[in-house]
Amino acid sequence: xxxxxxxxxxxxxxxxxxxxxxxxxxxxxxxxxxxxxxxxxxxxxxxxxxxxxxxxxxxxxxxxxxxxxxxxxxxxxxxxxxxxxxxxxxxxxxxxxxxxxxxxxxxxxxxxxxxxxxxxxxxxxxxxxxxxxxxxxxxxxxxxxxxxxxxxxxxxxxxxxxxxxxxxxxxxxxxxxxxxxxxxxxxxxxxxxxxxxxxxxxxx
Amino acid sequence: xxxxxxxxxxxxxxxxxxxxxxxxxxxxxxxxxxxxxxxxxxxxxxxxxxxxxxxxxxxxxxxxxxxxxxxxxxxxxxxxxxxxxxxxxxxxxxxxxxxxxxxxxxxxxxxxxxxxxxxxxxxxxxxxxxxxxxxxxxxxxxxxxxxxxxxxxxxxxxxxxxxxxxxxxxxxxxxxxxxxxxxxxxxxxxxxxxxxxxxxxxxxxxxxxxxxxxxxxxxxxxxxxxxxxxxxxxxxxxxxxxxxxxxxxxxxxxxxxxxxxxxxxx
Numbered sequence: 001x002x003x004x005x006x007x008x009x010x011x012x013x014x015x016x017x018x019x020x021x022x023x024x025x026x027x028x029x030x031x032x033x034x035x036x037x038x039x040x041x042x043x044x045x046x047x048x049x050x051x052x053x054x055x056x057x058x059x060x061x062x063x064x065x066x067x068x069x070x071x072x073x074x075x076x077x078x079x080x081x082x083x084x085x086x087x088x089x090x091x092x093x094x095x096x097x098x099x100x101x102x103x104x105x106x107x108x109x110x111x112x113x114x115x116x117x118x119x120x121x122x123x124x125x126x127x128x129x130x131x132x133x134x135x136x137x138x139x140x141x142x143x144x145x146x147x148x149x150x151x152x153x154x155x156x157x158x159x160x161x162x163x164x165x166x167x168x169x170x171x172x173x174x175x176x177x178x179x180x181x182x183x184x185x186x187x188x189x190x191x192x193x194x195x196x197x198x199x200x201x202x203x204x
Numbered sequence: 205x206x207x208x209x210x211x212x213x214x215x216x217x218x219x220x221x222x223x224x225x226x227x228x229x230x231x232x233x234x235x236x237x238x239x240x241x242x243x244x245x246x247x248x249x250x251x252x253x254x255x256x257x258x259x260x261x262x263x264x265x266x267x268x269x270x271x272x273x274x275x276x277x278x279x280x281x282x283x284x285x286x287x288x289x290x291x292x293x294x295x296x297x298x299x300x301x302x303x304x305x306x307x308x309x310x311x312x313x314x315x316x317x318x319x320x321x322x323x324x325x326x327x328x329x330x331x332x333x334x335x336x337x338x339x340x341x342x343x344x345x346x347x348x349x350x351x352x353x354x355x356x357x358x359x360x361x362x363x364x365x366x367x368x369x370x371x372x373x374x375x376x377x378x379x380x381x382x383x384x385x386x387x388x389x390x391x392x393x394x395x396x397x398x399x400x401x402x403x404x405x406x407x408x409x410x411x412x413x414x415x416x417x418x419x420x421x422x423x424x425x426x427x428x429x430x431x432x433x434x435x436x437x438x439x440x441x442x443x444x445x446x447x448x449x450x451x452x453x454x455x456x457x458x459x460x461x462x463x464x465x466x467x468x469x470x
Contacts, residue, residue, distance in 0.1 A: 019214045037263070041294040048297075048323045052345060102329065102385075110384040110413065118411030176403045179420070183268060183400035185447045186421040189440045190267020192221050203226050 001199070009199030012191050140168040213454065220450055224443040230434070231425075231441045238409065239426040242394060242416035243279070249368050251284040254361060256370040259291045259300030260328075260378035265398055266299060271424035271436035272396040273303050273373045279431045280371075281311040281318070286357050288367070289321040290343070292328040292378055300373075301347055316355045323347035328381055336364050336389040364389040369415065371396060379405060383413050396423075 014029035058066040072094065078087030119141050121134040146158060147165030154162040196203045235243075249255070257277070261269050280287050289304045291297040301321045308319050322343040325331035334342040339361050340352045352358050360366065369392030372379040379395045386393055392415050395405055399420030408414040418427055421444055424437030 020211065037295065040298075044294045044297055044324050045326060048347075049326055052349075057344075099329075102333065106384050106388065110387050114411055114413055115407060118407070172403065176400075179402045180400040181451065182420055182422075182444070182448070183398045185444060185451075186268040186399065186440065187265065188217075188267075189221055189225070189421065189443045189447070190270070190436070192218075192443070193225055193436065193440060194267070196222060196225055203228070 001201070005198050009195060012195060012199070016191075139164070144168050217447065217450060220446050221443045224446045225439070227442065228439075229442050230438050231445065233422070233425055233429060233438075233441060235426045235430060236423075238416065239418050239423050239430065242276070242418050243427065243430045245369075245394065245416045246276075246279050246283055246285070249283065249285060252286060253368040254286045254288060254357070254366065255280060255368050257287050257289045257300070257304070258370055258372045258374075258378075258382065259289065259296030259303075260293050260372050261299075261375040261398075262293060262295045263299060265375035268398050268421055269373060269375055269396070270299075270303065271421060271440070272418055272427070273300075274307060275424050275427040275431065275433070275435060275437060276371060276373075276396050276418065277303060277307040278310070278433055279427070281307060281313050282431065285368075286317075287319040288357065288361070289319065291324040292331060292381075294324050294326070296373075297324040297347070316350075317357055320355050320357050321347045328378060329385055332381055332385040333388075336386070336391070338363055339366075364391045368392065369394055373397075374401065376401070377404060379414070380408070383408050387413060395419075399423075 011029050011032070014025045017023055018026040054066055054070060057063045058070065072091040075087040075091050078084035119137055121131065121137065123131055123134050123138065125131045143161045143165035145165070146161040147154075147163075147169065149162075152158060193203075246255075257280070259273070277287065287304065289300050291300050301323075304319055304321055305315075308315070313319050323346060325334075325342060331342060340358070343352065345351050346355060346358075364386065370382055370386060371394040372382045373396045375398045379393065379397060379401075382391070382393045393408075393413070394415050395417040397405060397417065397419050399422070402417075402419045405414060405417055405419075409417050418424065421437055421440050424435065425441045426437075428435045428438050
């Protein structure tokens with residue numbers, strides 16, 4: 001067994017001890033995971049972003065205009081002192097302004113218009129029969145919208161529609177929860193397979 | 205050492221999964237239309253097409269993500285696609301590189317010609333948009349520090365119009381960003397995602413904004429069936445099914461106990 005497998009196996013067991021109760025072995029493994037993750041992200045950000053996209057082109061290749069993002073980045077550190085905190089407002093302003101400018105049309109087009117277009121489907125199939133799937137989608141969208149309309153009391157026909165909307169929401173939450181359980185179970189099975197096959201070498 | 209009910213439940217789950225994994229029994233799974241659609245899409249690409257593979261996940265989801273990624277990469281290499289790996293999440297970088305290299309070795313694929321790993325870029329939205337303008341400007345060098353133009357596979361690639369699509373291997377909402385921001389450049393988006401994300405991506409699949417999706421351990425097992433290669437997905441399916449039945453049984457027992465207790469108190 002190589003050292004990597006041994007370390008991974010021991011750490012997996014350390015994390016699983018939490019199933020009994022919180023304990024120092026679990027806390028050690030958890031802290032190690034957080035520390036290694038942050039360290040890794042720092043190293044990868046330094047080497048593949050700051051060095052390759054900023055420092056090397058700026059200082060070695062002479063691309064002087066890169067001084068602008070460097071200065072903006074440094075200005076962010078102004079937040080650490082009350083006298084210089086105002087400096088961080090400039091790069092934050094640029095980020096929010098450009099971010100909103102890019103995101104708003106994209107969200108409108110991709111999340112709203114294209115999704116609405118996909119919702120509006122013919123309710124009758126080519127053979128003349130009602131398209132059950134399209135009817136369910138239409139009913140689901142309309143009743144769920146009724147539920148989230150709070151300017152009118154949920155009474156009478158409107159109340160019934162809102163109530164049907166909650167059923168659609170419950171089905172969605174149930175499906176999502178079911179898939180999440182499935183996902184977590186897959187993660188557990190993956191680790192168990194690693195423990196049994198690679199660490200304890202009990203199965204082939 | 206005081207054992208509570210939950211400890212027995214965990215012990216039961218350990219035992220059940222351990223035994224089912226040790227049994228080595230493989231379930232014969234029907235292939236779902238979503239998985240079939242992914243297979244058909246990749247099969248439909250001409251040999252030599254370039255496919256971006258973005259590893260947009262954390263290390264914690266590796267047990268579920270790895271079988272999906274491996275099955276899709278195997279199909280890609282087998283179908284003689286040229287794969288360009290990258291990561292929009294830092295943790296996916298080393299995992300993606302390792303997975304690509306291991307799978308490439310199975311097919312004698314050569315680095316620089318058949319596949320390349322570009323590495324990580326932060327600010328995913330900026331990275332996706334920037335690649336739409338110029339892949340070279342976004343990644344002047346690959347993960348190993350080799351200049352872009354020194355890689356035969358990368359030299360002719362300018363922007364998204366030179367690639368067949370992007371396969372986002374994700375455990376979160378990153379694929380959504382590929383759909384939304386890559387959609388501006390008519391980029392075709394495929395997804396290999398954890399089961400927990402299915403309900404997030406289903407609307408994009410239904411609207412045609414996403415081409416195909418393989419999800420969870422079950423999706424991996426189905427894909428392994430389609431490409432006739434056994435793997436981690438197929439191995440875990442009996443355990444997964446047994447675990448689900450175990451959870452259902454516990455739910456029923458819990459409810460029966462609750463109602464009996466309520467009747468007794470009343």
